[in-house]
Amino acid sequence: MRDNNVISDAVIKRMPKYYSQLKLLDEKGVSKVSSSTLANMLGITASQVRQDFYNFGGFGQQGYGYDVKNLKKEITQILGLDQTYNMIVVGAGHIGRALAGYVGFAKEGFEIKAMFDINVTDSEYNGVPIYHTSQLEKYLSENKIDFAVIATQASAAIEVANEIVKLGIKNIWNFAPIDIKVPGDVVIENISMSESLFVLSYRAKNRN
Amino acid sequence: MRDNNVISDAVIKRMPKYYSQLKLLDEKGVSKVSSSTLANMLGITASQVRQDFYNFGGFGQQGYGYDVKNLKKEITQILGLDQTYNMIVVGAGHIGRALAGYVGFAKEGFEIKAMFDINVTDSEYNGVPIYHTSQLEKYLSENKIDFAVIATQASAAIEVANEIVKLGIKNIWNFAPIDIKVPGDVVIENISMSESLFVLSYRAKNRN
Numbered sequence: 001m002r003d004n005n006v007i008s009d010a011v012i013k014r015m016p017k018y019y020s021q022l023k024l025l026d027e028k029g030v031s032k033v034s035s036s037t038l039a040n041m042l043g044i045t046a047s048q049v050r051q052d053f054y055n056f057g058g059f060g061q062q063g064y065g066y067d068v069k070n071l072k073k074e075i076t077q078i079l080g081l082d083q084t085y086n087m088i089v090v091g092a093g094h095i096g097r098a099l100a101g102y103v104g105f106a107k108e109g110f111e112i113k114a115m116f117d118i119n120v121t122d123s124e125y126n127g128v129p130i131y132h133t134s135q136l137e138k139y140l141s142e143n144k145i146d147f148a149v150i151a152t153q154a155s156a157a158i159e160v161a162n163e164i165v166k167l168g169i170k171n172i173w174n175f176a177p178i179d180i181k182v183p184g185d186v187v188i189e190n191i192s193m194s195e196s197l198f199v200l201s202y203r204a205k206n207r208n
Numbered sequence: 209m210r211d212n213n214v215i216s217d218a219v220i221k222r223m224p225k226y227y228s229q230l231k232l233l234d235e236k237g238v239s240k241v242s243s244s245t246l247a248n249m250l251g252i253t254a255s256q257v258r259q260d261f262y263n264f265g266g267f268g269q270q271g272y273g274y275d276v277k278n279l280k281k282e283i284t285q286i287l288g289l290d291q292t293y294n295m296i297v298v299g300a301g302h303i304g305r306a307l308a309g310y311v312g313f314a315k316e317g318f319e320i321k322a323m324f325d326i327n328v329t330d331s332e333y334n335g336v337p338i339y340h341t342s343q344l345e346k347y348l349s350e351n352k353i354d355f356a357v358i359a360t361q362a363s364a365a366i367e368v369a370n371e372i373v374k375l376g377i378k379n380i381w382n383f384a385p386i387d388i389k390v391p392g393d394v395v396i397e398n399i400s401m402s403e404s405l406f407v408l409s410y411r412a413k414n415r416n
Contacts, residue, residue, distance in 0.1 A: 016406035020362060020385045027363075036237045043387055079406045080413035098306030099401075110405060147408065154228060155235075171412040173405060177228045179251055187415060189408035193307075193399060197318060197381060198224035200355065200397035204379040205288035207395060 007055045014052055015079055017042050021073040032065040035109040088145060088175075090160050091151035092130045093119035095175050095193075099149060100128040103125075110147070114139060118156075140167045147171045154178040161188075214261045218301045222260055223287055227248050230280040240273040292317040294352060295381075298368050300325035300338045303383050305402075306355060308336040318355070322347060326364075335397035341368075348375045362386040369396075 006077040021041045035053075035110040045108040051060045055144055059074055060066045076082050089096040092104050099105070100112050116139075121204045122130055131139060148169045150157050157176030164172070169196075227307075231248045233241055243261075244254040253339050261267045266276045267282055284290050294326040297304045300323040306315070323338045324347075330338055338346060358365050365384030372380070378394050385400040 016246045016403035080409040094309040101302040157395040187411040191404040195224035198401040203395040
């Protein structure tokens with residue numbers, strides 16, 4: 001693998017797309033796939049596919065196509081999906097509960113162990129216990145948690161992030177529609193549903 | 209406003225971020241904001257903020273700062289958030305229900321009117337009726353729907369997209385982790401939670 005520093009964000013963001021497509025192909029029993037078929041699935045060029053894979057060593061011979069199972073396995077490892085992760089969710093509202101209810105992430109190795117909220121209305125949701133946020137420090141000292149999800153309102157998100165980082169969390173998945181600054185050794189990935197919806201609304205309004 | 213064609217995706221994707229920050233500032237009673245404060249909130253340069261706004265005419269004088277209420281109003285209009293939209297959700301699973309349960313989108317004018325699923329286990333969720341997908345054609349012929357959300361499994365998403373486009377839907381918000389091709393007059397915005405999670409997992413594994 002080339003130095004991670006030189007792999008662009010655009011390439012990294014396409015890797016999960018390859019993974020999704022390869023999973024579908026594998027489920028359908030397809031054993032070989034060409035770069036042009038993958039390119040077509042992702043809406044990019046075959047040359048781009050080969051360039052993307054070159055960042056990680058190439059994955060097989062051009063002209064013969066890629067072995068689907070092998071390529072899926074390689075990308076599984078690259079994405080870190082060959083292991084399991086324990087997660088907590090801070091904010092047990094609709095988004096937090098959707099995450100706790102969704103079995104897809106657990107299938108990929110991401111297990112939600114607990115949710116936290118400032119207003120605990122139920123003790124659990126879909127088998128995931130819900131605790132008051134005042135329990136965060138105790139819980140994190142007693143349990144090995146790899147990822148924390150921030151699913152609070154925008155107004156609370158920065159405070160929550162500061163607290164969990166202080167308590168040792170190094171990987172954050174942020175659903176609050178606000179950019180959160182974290183120390184250099186903390187990884188944060190933002191996903192904002194409202195931002196995505198507003199981009200759609202903009203494009204709908206400015207349709208050519 | 210300059211020709212929409214020349215406004216880059218990166219600029220468009222930042223507009224909802226400005227909107228979120230301006231909403232927070234307005235809620236806090238802040239009346240003026242400088243480009244450098246906004247830049248700091250978004251993690252970009254003040255020059256970038258001014259360039260972004262220049263695409264839409266500028267919004268006020270450099271040096272005096274921007275009027276928060278006015279800038280929020282301008283961006284509200286640019287994003288098409290000054291009107292209401294009727295939405296349906298296809299796929300009444302955890303994601304569909306989270307969307308139906310979340311009041312934030314309705315507050316911004318996006319109202320979920322109905323959900324559709326191939327397996328209807330409840331007649332409604334949070335006041336939103338759930339119908340069988342076989343009712344889509346009838347429903348769409350009788351109701352004016354502006355946006356459709358695809359919240360199905362990846363394997364069903366393309367078929368669903370083809371059907372709703374055939375039935376006249378022009379704006380799609382896709383939560384399925386698969387790229388969907390649509391005709392040129394249809395706008396689609398993809399938001400994939402699993403892709404975002406896998407990017408986080410990649411970055412966590414390849415932390416410097």
